[in-house]
Structures are given as structure tokens and as C-alpha cells.
Amino acid sequence: MGVNGGRRRGLLAIAFFMGLAAALVQVLLIREILSLCRGNELVIGVIFSSWFLGIFMGARFNPTAADADLQRRVLFSTALLPVLMAVSVYGAHAVQIIFPRTVGTFYSISVELLLALFLTLPASFFVGFFFPPLVALVSGEMKERSGGTVFYVESMGSFAGGIAFSFVLVEIANPCAIACGLLCASFVIIGALVNKKLIPLALVPLSLIFFSGSIEDQIFTRVWNRTHAGKLVHYQRTKYQTVAVESYGDTVSVYGDGILMYTLPDRFEARGLFHLINALRRDRGTMILMGSGPGSLLHNLISAGIGHIRYFEPDPELWDAVYPFRARLYPGVEGERLSVYREDLRHFLSRSRERFDMIVSIPPAPENIMLNRFYTREFYSLCKRHLSEQGIFVTSLHGYSNYLSEDLRDFIASIYRSFAAEFPEHLKTSGETMYLIGSAAKGALPRDVDELINRYKAGLPLRAGRLEKEITQNYSPDELRMFFELTQIRYFDRSMASAVKKVDGNRDLKPGAYWKSIVLTAFREQSLLYALIRGFLFLPALILVVSVIVFGDVRRRYGPRYMAAGTVIYCTGLVSISAVLVMILLYQNSHGIVYYRISLINALFMLGLTVGSLTANRTRIRLPLILAGLALSLGLVLVQTVLNIDVLFWALIILFSFLCGAVFPALFAAAGSESYMASASVLDSMDHFGSIAGSLLTVMVFLPVFGIQGTLIVDILIVLLAGAVGFLKFESS
Numbered sequence: 001m002g003v004n005g006g007r008r009r010g011l012l013a014i015a016f017f018m019g020l021a022a023a024l025v026q027v028l029l030i031r032e033i034l035s036l037c038r039g040n041e042l043v044i045g046v047i048f049s050s051w052f053l054g055i056f057m058g059a060r061f062n063p064t065a066a067d068a069d070l071q072r073r074v075l076f077s078t079a080l081l082p083v084l085m086a087v088s089v090y091g092a093h094a095v096q097i098i099f100p101r102t103v104g105t106f107y108s109i110s111v112e113l114l115l116a117l118f119l120t121l122p123a124s125f126f127v128g129f130f131f132p133p134l135v136a137l138v139s140g141e142m143k144e145r146s147g148g149t150v151f152y153v154e155s156m157g158s159f160a161g162g163i164a165f166s167f168v169l170v171e172i173a174n175p176c177a178i179a180c181g182l183l184c185a186s187f188v189i190i191g192a193l194v195n196k197k198l199i200p201l202a203l204v205p206l207s208l209i210f211f212s213g214s215i216e217d218q219i220f221t222r223v224w225n226r227t228h229a230g231k232l233v234h235y236q237r238t239k240y241q242t243v244a245v246e247s248y249g250d251t252v253s254v255y256g257d258g259i260l261m262y263t264l265p266d267r268f269e270a271r272g273l274f275h276l277i278n279a280l281r282r283d284r285g286t287m288i289l290m291g292s293g294p295g296s297l298l299h300n301l302i303s304a305g306i307g308h309i310r311y312f313e314p315d316p317e318l319w320d321a322v323y324p325f326r327a328r329l330y331p332g333v334e335g336e337r338l339s340v341y342r343e344d345l346r347h348f349l350s351r352s353r354e355r356f357d358m359i360v361s362i363p364p365a366p367e368n369i370m371l372n373r374f375y376t377r378e379f380y381s382l383c384k385r386h387l388s389e390q391g392i393f394v395t396s397l398h399g400y401s402n403y404l405s406e407d408l409r410d411f412i413a414s415i416y417r418s419f420a421a422e423f424p425e426h427l428k429t430s431g432e433t434m435y436l437i438g439s440a441a442k443g444a445l446p447r448d449v450d451e452l453i454n455r456y457k458a459g460l461p462l463r464a465g466r467l468e469k470e471i472t473q474n475y476s477p478d479e480l481r482m483f484f485e486l487t488q489i490r491y492f493d494r495s496m497a498s499a500v501k502k503v504d505g506n507r508d509l510k511p512g513a514y515w516k517s518i519v520l521t522a523f524r525e526q527s528l529l530y531a532l533i534r535g536f537l538f539l540p541a542l543i544l545v546v547s548v549i550v551f552g553d554v555r556r557r558y559g560p561r562y563m564a565a566g567t568v569i570y571c572t573g574l575v576s577i578s579a580v581l582v583m584i585l586l587y588q589n590s591h592g593i594v595y596y597r598i599s600l601i602n603a604l605f606m607l608g609l610t611v612g613s614l615t616a617n618r619t620r621i622r623l624p625l626i627l628a629g630l631a632l633s634l635g636l637v638l639v640q641t642v643l644n645i646d647v648l649f650w651a652l653i654i655l656f657s658f659l660c661g662a663v664f665p666a667l668f669a670a671a672g673s674e675s676y677m678a679s680a681s682v683l684d685s686m687d688h689f690g691s692i693a694g695s696l697l698t699v700m701v702f703l704p705v706f707g708i709q710g711t712l713i714v715d716i717l718i719v720l721l722a723g724a725v726g727f728l729k730f731e732s733s
Contacts (some may be wrong), residue, residue: 001138010189022124035258051124085179146668275480279477286358365398414551429489453481515703577690629659637712638716
């Protein structure tokens with residue numbers, strides 16, 4: 001099965017193109033599906049597992065054939081991948097028309113996970129489908145180096161795709177333009193390899209790039225207006241999230257990744273909290289405000305005479321998108337008393353030495369890790385350190401109306417335990433939205449609601465002429481009693497007394513509230529996921545059974561040597577994706593957003609894979625040494641969870657991926673030369689099958705049970721197991 005030099009370069013160009021395209025497709029699918037599924041990181045795990053399932057199926061169900069048939073598979077995959085990317089990306093939005101949902105609601109979590117599976121699988125299938133035939137086509141000349149060569153060329157393409165997206169495409173191109181660009185490139189590559197007459201076809205997708213903005217605007221506007229009560233007036237992909245602004249009557253609603261962030265104007269919603277904050281503050285002072293939206297609360301606090309407010313909006317582009325609507329509804333009263341900070345509050349506090357008279361944090365529910373960061377003990381401790389001597393901290397929490405179910409109780413207990421650990425002196429309100437009010441100093445808070453009301457009466461009247469009438473009309477300080485319904489608070493205290501003893505506090509490295517929020521949502525939806533969570537051992541048992549069947553099939557078809565090689569690469573695939581998910585969460589915890597950094601993390605991972613596979617392909621590094629280094633690098637990631645050094649974070653991604661990349665060519669050479677396509681098929685499919693298991697186990701078992709640090713320890717043990725199998729089968733013989 002020989003191949004001349006020019007043809008070999010053409011085939012390797014396809015490997016590079018498919019790696020580049022795969023990197024772009026993956027990150028775009030993550031971005032678009034997250035906007036459909038409330039930004040939940042659990043969906044990222046499912047997307048990864050679906051991605052690897054598609055690659056596994058494409059590599060696994062790929063029978064040996066003549067060269068002509070193998071080439072057709074490769075060329076078909078090259079041309080079809082950009083088309084499937086566009087179908088999946090825009091299908092994530094069109095699905096709302098095909099399967100309507102109630103306005104303002106989400107699909108159930110189970111449905112979201114199934115949508116992630118079906119939207120990801122078609123494109124990823126062809127990422128796996130092209131690989132074994134391409135290895136077979138170049139193996140005539142490259143022999144045992146063929147698998148490693150194609151692997152590192154594809155990895156280099158993925159690195160290029162990740163870098164291109166992170167630093168160029170994320171700023172200038174939408175998915176439609178990227179799909180057209182990839183299709184244009186595929187026609188050029190196929191034409192150069194097969195028939196140059198096909199190259200002019202590239203002009204068709206090239207011309208569509210110039211109309212991609214209008215095409216996308218039409219798609220999004222039509223989908224939104226058919227599935228929502230209002231009309232879409234602004235849509236924007238920022239580096240942080242997908243922002244949609246909807247107009248309905250006299251109101252404007254702002255969504256981030258499908259989650260309603262706030263509505264403008266929100267006078268009635270702001271009334272109660274406005275007066276609670278004013279009752280708590282003792283003087284004009286300085287205040288931090290985060291999460292309330294730039295609406296009536298902010299506007300009226302400025303008008304009420306707060307000395308200076310620092311308003312935090314972590315997405316800079318969101319403030320710019322919303323400002324024209326805000327300026328129309330709340331014409332300029334801010335002056336010098338408002339400073340808008342377009343950065344993450346935690347990041348600001350971690351490097352600031354200032355102290356504030358009041359910090360008010362009103363984040364949305366912790367439906368993802370980004371939001372969970374504002375409900376952890378570490379965040380509460382950070383806020384406490386930045387309070388003035390008599391400073392007060394106020395935060396919100398999803399509460400209850402009459403009954404605390406077990407799942408709701410555990411969710412609240414996880415957050416309440418963390419809050420109370422930092423603020424032993426605190427007040428709490430009752431209701432569907434609870435407010436937790438803490439102070440670092442004794443005596444800063446009123447003893448009870450009567451003292452709070454009397455203090456507020458002494459400070460009245462407010463400068464009502466400058467406030468919105470809905471805030472002050474017929475107001476009496478006795479309204480504050482509605483926040484402190486004694487029967488509910490006593491019931492809450494009794495419930496928490498026992499719950500906080502058995503429920504872990506919510507932490508950065510063990511985000512219990514985030515997981516309990518998922519469980520609570522699944523319970524309310526009575527979805528299949530809830531049964532799966534409650535039957536906790538079902539998923540690990542299912543993965544074990546399927547893995548045994550797959551390993552048995554490999555042994556039956558290819559023999560024990562291939563099964564041993566498959567076991568090692570399966571463990572490596574499992575650990576690699578598990579570690580990548582952990583690194584994503586570490587970055588999320590540290591920087592507040594990982595939305596546009598997933599592609600960079602993926603790019604550096606692919607760079608490490610490229611260099612690792614190239615090095616192992618040329619120097620024949622011993623397999624046990626590679627796996628020992630892999631375990632050591634995971635140990636360093638464990639250290640990073642404590643040190644939190646940015647430079648070390650990025651260096652560890654490259655080191656870890658370098659060692660992961662070295663495993664494939666080492667095993668490819670060790671598997672023998674009986675059939676290069678069989679070696680490529682087994683190793684590629686088992687690598688991705690391990691990644692499927694790792695994606696699911698990490699998000700559904702390891703992280704909820706063991707936390708981030710415990711997950712890394714489990715990963716180290718799995719690598720050591722793989723090292724033992726590799727040594728006994730390949731080194732001892």
C-alpha cells in the first residue's frame with residue numbers, strides 16, 4: 001500500500017485540516033449548546049462524552065477496505081464536517097421551534113442532556129471516521145510511524161484551530177462564517193488531491209462569508225420571535241456568554257446563556273430590597289453592588305444619597321449592550337457617585353485593600369460553577385475581609401414559601417453553613433428569596449426586626465422627590481416585617497440545626513451547592529436524571545458493564561495484546577478528559593469565566609499532544625516512564641489547586657498533554673505490525689471510549705462525591721493502574 005510523497009503530503013494536509021476543523025466545531029458546539037442549556041457545566045461534560053462517543057463509533061465501525069474505498073471515506077468526512085457543524089450549531093436554536101417550550105422556562109435537564117448528545121454526535125462521528133482509513137493510506141511508506149504521525153499532525157491542526165478561535169475568530173467571525181470558511185478550505189484540499197476542477201466550488205462558500213452576519217441575524221430573530229413573548233432587539237456573542245435583549249411593551253429583558261438576568265424597569269421588584277438596604281446602612285458610606293442589574297435598585301440607591309456605589313458587571317460587552325436601554329429608562333443621575341467596574345468582583349477583591357461600608361451580592365441561583373463562586377465560603381470570607389469596622393454584607397439565596405423538601409433543605413444548608421461559618425453574627429429573612437445579612441463586628445446589626453424598623457423610622461423621610469414613585473408610594477417601615485415572618489424563620493432554624501451537621505458547606509473546590517441545585521431542579525422536573533442521581537451506583541455500574549463488553553470484544557477480535565494496549569489507552573483517555581474538566585473548573589473558580597478560554601485550554605492541550613506524540617514517535621520513550629510522569633503531573637495539578645498560580649496552570653496543561661500525547665505512539669509501536677489499520681482503530685476508539693467514561697464519571701460521580709482535589713487523586717490511581725498493565729504486558733515480555 002504505497003503512496004508517493006506529494007500524495008502523502010496531501011493526506012497529511014487532510015489530517016491537519018480535520019484537527020483544525022474539529023477544534024473549531026467542538027468549541028462552537030459548546031458555546032451554542034450552553035446558551036440553550038442555561039450555561040450548566042454538566043452539559044459540557046455531556047458534550048465531551050457525546051463528542052468522544054461519536055469519534056469512538058466512527059473509528060470503531062470502520063472495516064478494512066481497498067485504498068479507493070478508504071480514500072472516499074476520508075474525502076467524504078472532510079467535506080461533510082463543516083456542513084454538519086452548521087447544522088448542529090443552528091439546530092441548537094431551531095430545536096425550540098420543533099419542540100416548543102413555555103416562554104421563560106427551560107427544557108428539563110434530562111432533555112437538555114439528550115439534546116447535547118444528538119447535536120454533538122453527527123459531527124464528531126466523522127472526526128473518528130476519517131482517522132483509521134487515513135492511517136492505512138499512509139502506512140505503506142511510514143509503517144509503524146503512520147499512526148503516530150497522523151495523530152500528531154491532527155493534534156497540531158487542533159492546536160492551530162484553538163489558537164485561531166481564541167485570538168482571532170472569537171472577535172470577528174460567527175459560526176456561519178467559520179463553517180463557510182472550513183467548507184471552502186475542504187474543497188481546495190480535495191480538489192488539489194483528487195481533481196483540480198473541484199477547486200472553483202470553493203467560491204460558493206467563500207462568497208457566503210460576506211453575508212454570514214445577515215444570515216445569522218435572520219435565523220436568530222425568527223427563532224426568538226416565534227418562541228418568546230417579546231421581540232429580539234439585540235443579540236451578541238460576547239467572550240463571556242451569549243447575550244439576548246428582548247423588548248416586550250415598555251420592558252426590556254436581558255438574558256445570558258438563556259438565563260433571565262434582569263428586566264428593566266424593575267421598580268416593584270426593587271422596592272422591598274431597596275428599603276431593607278437603606279434600613280441597614282448607618283450613613284452615606286461606600287457600597288459594592290453586584291448581581292442586581294443596572295435597574296431600579298441601583299438608580300434609587302444613588303438617588304437616596306449613598307456616598308459612592310461601585311457596580312460590578314463582569315461582562316464588559318454586556319454593559320455596553322444594555323446601556324442604551326438603561327439610559328432611556330433611567331436618565332443620568334449618577335454623576336460622580338457611580339463607578340462601573342467591568343470585571344469579576346472576586347478578582348477585584350482579591351487584589352484590593354479597600355474596605356467598604358456595605359457589600360451587596362445578589363447573584364442568580366448557582367446553576368453553574370461561574371455563579372456558584374458567589375455562594376462559597378471562600379467568597380464570603382473575601383467579602384468579610386473588605387468590610388469596614390461596622391460594615392454589613394448582604395447576599396441573596398433561593399428560599400422557600402412553606403415547606404423545605406429534603407433536596408431544597410440540603411441545597412440551602414450547603415450555602416447557609418458556609419455563610420454562617422464566616423458570619424456568626426447574622427440576620428436572615430424569610431420568603432421565596434431569602435437574604436442573609438452578616439457583619440464582622442458585634443453590634444453592627446440590629447438585634448431584631450423591631451430595632452431595624454425603629455432605626456429606619458429615625459432616618460426617614462427619604463428624599464422622595466428623587467426616587468421613583470413605585471419605591472416610596474404609601475411606604476411604611478412596617479413593610480420590613482414581611483421579610484421577617486417569625487413562624488417561617490423558626491421553622492428554618494429548626495430545619496438547619498440538623499441539616500448543617502450532615503451537609504458539607506459549599507466550597508470552591510467542592511461546589512456542593514451547584515450539584516445540589518442540579519439535584520433540586522431534577523427533582524422539581526421529576527426528570528429521568530433525578531432517578532439516575534438517586535440510584536447513585538447505576539451509572540458507574542453501567543459504565544463498568546459496557547467497558548467489560550467492549551474489552552471482551554477487542555480481545556475476541558484482536559487478541560490479548562491489543563486488549564492490554566486498549567486498557568492502557570482507555571485509562572489514559574479517561575484521565576485526560578477528567579483532568580481537562582478539572583482544569584476548566586479551576587480556571588472558572590479563579591477567573592470567573594471560562595467561556596472563551598475553553599478553546600485556548602483545548603489548543604494548549606493539543607499542542608502538548610502534538611509535541612508528545614512527535615517526541616514519542618521519534619525517540620521511543622518507555623511506556624512506564626510516560627505513565628509515571630503522567631501521575632506526577634496530576635500531582636502537580638493537585639498542588640495548583642492550593643497555590644493558584646496562573647503561569648503554573650498553563651504550564652501544567654502543556655506538560656500533562658505532552659505525556660498524554662506520548663502514550664498513543666508508544667502503544668501503537670508496542671501493539672505490533674500485523675495490521676496498522678487495526679492498531680489505529682483499536683487505540684483511537686478505546687482512547688475515545690475512555691474519554692466518554694471519564695466525561696460522565698467526572699461530572700456525575702467524581703466531582704459531586706470527592707470534589708476537585710479528590711477527583712485528581714482518583715485520576716492518579718487510575719494512571720498507576722494503567723502503568724501496571726503496561727509494564728506487565730509490554731515491558732516484562
